[in-house]
Amino acid sequence: MRILIAGSSGFLGSRLVAHLTDEGHEMLRLVRREPRGPGEVRWNPSAGELDRAVLAGVDAVVNLAGAGVGDRRWTDAYKSLIRSSRVDTTSTLARAVAALPAADRPRVLLNSSAVGWYGDTGDERVEEDAPAGEGYLADVCRVWEAATGPAENAGVRVVRLRTGYPLHRDGGFIQPQLLPFKAGIGGRFGSGRQWVPWISLHDWLWAVSFLLDRDDLAGPVNLVGPAPVTNAEFTDVFAAQLHRPAILPIPAFGLRIVLGEFAIEALSSARVLPGVLSGAGFEFRHRTLPEAMRAAFPEP
Template identity: 70%
Template sequence: MRILTAGASGFLGTRLVDRLTADGHQVTRLVRRPPRTPDERQWNPAAAQLDPQAVADADAVVNLAGAGVGDKRWDDDYRKLIRTSRVDSTTTLAITIAGLPAADRPAVLLNSSAVGWYGNTGDRTVEEDAPAGEGFLADVCRVWEAATRPAEDAGVRVARLRTGLPLHRDGGLLKPQLLPFRLGVGGKLGNGRQWLPWISMRDWLDAVAFLLAREDVAGPVNVVGPAPVTNAEFTRELARQLHRPAIMPIPALALKVALGGFAQEALTSTRVLPGVLGKAGFTWTHPDLPGALHAALTG
């Protein structure tokens, strides 16, 4: 399969490109700078600039583009970047796809989204049919997903990947926690009762490959593990696997001082279940947290 990817240099994108290439697919990466290799094509989503031929040459498009939500302290400018980097890239791809002759359109667009769609669910479990919640990330996800509509209206299969928290020692949720935990000063965030929709990196990659191949799956897809845990449970298991204590809870006020606007999202409870993947017959390699954390720490 010929696959066009956006966001290929990020935490998830680099691993996905490696996986798709290893599976025998021909992967072309969209980049904002001048291309350096034959497998790169330049685009400028902020200016809605993309050569339609780059899309016409693809059987599938995977869009993971967007500024990292945990990479910097949130201020007004960074909030704007989080939103525009997602909406601009998605809009540019979807409109370009829709503008192609039907015979030249890719068969599928897998477009990143996030479990932030659901806002704070407390202890209530939600699946893909739940409405958007409240809060900044929920609002971002609402407009982000809506930006795929031109491709969907043009008859292209669109799957919106509501990704949870992929676990890997080199990034995401896990990386910033490893040093304090190894120093014996790790702990739960706030009261620790908020739910975390984690997924192992292996299962996230497998899910994307699964959705590329499954022509009958479209719409929102929760890309999470089948057994969410609370932050306190996550903390205990991480401490156990690192053979360190976890007795230093991080107060909510300290998080707000350190993280600014992102602190509220870090304390949000999102108890999300993978309804669509489960019904479609997807099999998780790491269905529980201990196995996923072990793979994340040793793989």
């Protein structure tokens, strides 16, 4: 396939480009700076600018663009950036795809979303048919996913990737916690009873490949492992992997002091299951958290 990707420089995007290239696909990357090579094309999603000619001969579009949710403290300005960086990129791509003649449109748009769609679900098990929850991230996910509408209405297969927490030592959910855990001062968040929807990086990458190929799958797809765990269980497995104790729980009020409003999301519970992937026969390589955690720290 010839695949156009946005968000290729991030933790997931850079690894997905390498993975799909290894699979034999031709990758074309959208960048906001001056292109540095023939595989890059400049765009300006904040202004809705994308030359539709870029889409000529493209079989699939993958959009992973968006400012990191946990990268900074949530000021009003940063919350606005979190939202606009997702909605603007999605809207620009979806409208460009829809504006093409039917015969020239990519067959599929895989657009990033998040398990934040569900909000705080407590102990309830949720799959893709669950409605949007409440809270800031749920609201962001709602408008983010809605921005794919023009492409879907034009008859393009649209898959919304509701990603959980991909696990790898170099980024995502694990990397920010490495230092305190290695120092022996890591611990569960709050009560530790909240559910954590993890997925191994390997399974996330292969799930994207799976969804690119499956013409019968569309709509929301939870990219999470089949066995969610509580934050307390996650903490124990993480600490064991690092051979460190985890005896200092971080109280909810402490998280609120350090993280501000983002602490509400960090303490929320999402017992999300991969209903679509499991029903479609996707084979997870890492079905349990200990397996995924070992894979997150590959031997040098």
